[in-house]
Amino acid sequence: MPDLSGKIALVTGGTRGIGLATARALAEAGATVVLTGRDEERAKRAAAEAGAAAGLALDVTDAKAVSTLVRGVAKEHGALDIVVANAGIMEDALLGMIREELVETTLSTNVAGTLHTVQAAARAMMRKKTGAIVVLASIVGEHGSAGQTVYAASKAAVANIARSAAKELGRSGIRVNAVAPGVIETDLTAGLSEDAVAENVGKTPLGRLGRPEDVAKAIRFLVSDEASFVTGQVLGIDGGLVL
Ligand code: NDP
Numbered sequence: 001m002p003d004l005s006g007k008i009a010l011v012t013g014g015t016r017g018i019g020l021a022t023a024r025a026l027a028e029a030g031a032t033v034v035l036t037g038r039d040e041e042r043a044k045r046a047a048a049e050a051g052a053a054a055g056l057a058l059d060v061t062d063a064k065a066v067s068t069l070v071r072g073v074a075k076e077h078g079a080l081d082i083v084v085a086n087a088g089i090m091e092d093a094l095l096g097m098i099r100e101e102l103v104e105t106t107l108s109t110n111v112a113g114t115l116h117t118v119q120a121a122a123r124a125m126m127r128k129k130t131g132a133i134v135v136l137a138s139i140v141g142e143h144g145s146a147g148q149t150v151y152a153a154s155k156a157a158v159a160n161i162a163r164s165a166a167k168e169l170g171r172s173g174i175r176v177n178a179v180a181p182g183v184i185e186t187d188l189t190a191g192l193s194e195d196a197v198a199e200n201v202g203k204t205p206l207g208r209l210g211r212p213e214d215v216a217k218a219i220r221f222l223v224s225d226e227a228s229f230v231t232g233q234v235l236g237i238d239g240g241l242v243l
Helices: 017-028 040-050 063-077 100-126 139-143 149-172 194-203 212-223
Strands: 008-011 032-037 054-057 082-085 131-136 174-181 234-237
Touching: 008 017, 008 063, 017 032, 017 040, 017 082, 017 212, 032 040, 032 063, 040 054, 063 100, 082 100, 082 212, 100 131, 100 149, 100 174, 131 149, 131 212, 139 149, 139 174, 139 234, 149 174, 149 234, 174 212, 212 234
Parallel strands: 008 032, 008 082, 032 054, 082 131, 131 174, 174 234
Antiparallel strands: none
């Protein structure tokens, strides 16, 4: 496990699933972790569960709130070394069924929310000229998925936030990478039918669905010094599903 002692980390959407597992993995490696969720009580409970220093309320669609919270965390802890922009939503809809509201909520959470978080993180990290950011893309953002056009488009955008920010921030010592998980067992995928699960497992060389911890460990690698020359990458964590 990489050593993250002395590092200050922020994980958005840390109340469950991949975000909660990531907060726990970073804390286990010695980082001081702040996690967020839309509800303060839920965030506090998750922080206690993950061994995080604090759980705070944050809606990532609110640019001003993101900026204020990130500045506050950096001020309170003296720095911000690691940011994981994990908060995201997924709702399926066939092309003919896509409602305008679905477009709005998906893009404002997944795209604008990630962008707000990366912008605020970059501002906070710029002074120290070092830092590592990871954003949550998806295999469907790279390959497309029937019934998930809006979500896939949002995740393609997220991957390109990582690539573009990596180009812009590299000279400031800030690395930006994305992970592209396959099907991971969380609330987000809990609605999958037995047939869909069996089909995905059947297509996966490693023969199972992913666990939040599988993604968390890859994120922990990317934000650590073990990945000191890795930036602008989209790392698939899918058991080989897309092969
Ligand atoms: P979950 O639904 O289990 O958790 C989502 C998290 O995001 C929760 O902590 C939720 O917090 C938070 N969240 C949602 N909307 C907002 C918002 N507007 N502001 C702040 N926080 C918000 O999802 P997963 O753990 O499965 O997914 C995490 C990320 O990984 C997402 O970006 C998802 O798209 C991506 N991903 C997941 C895959 C999977 O198979 N599970 C595959 C590929 C990518 P709360 O509700 O408490 O506010």
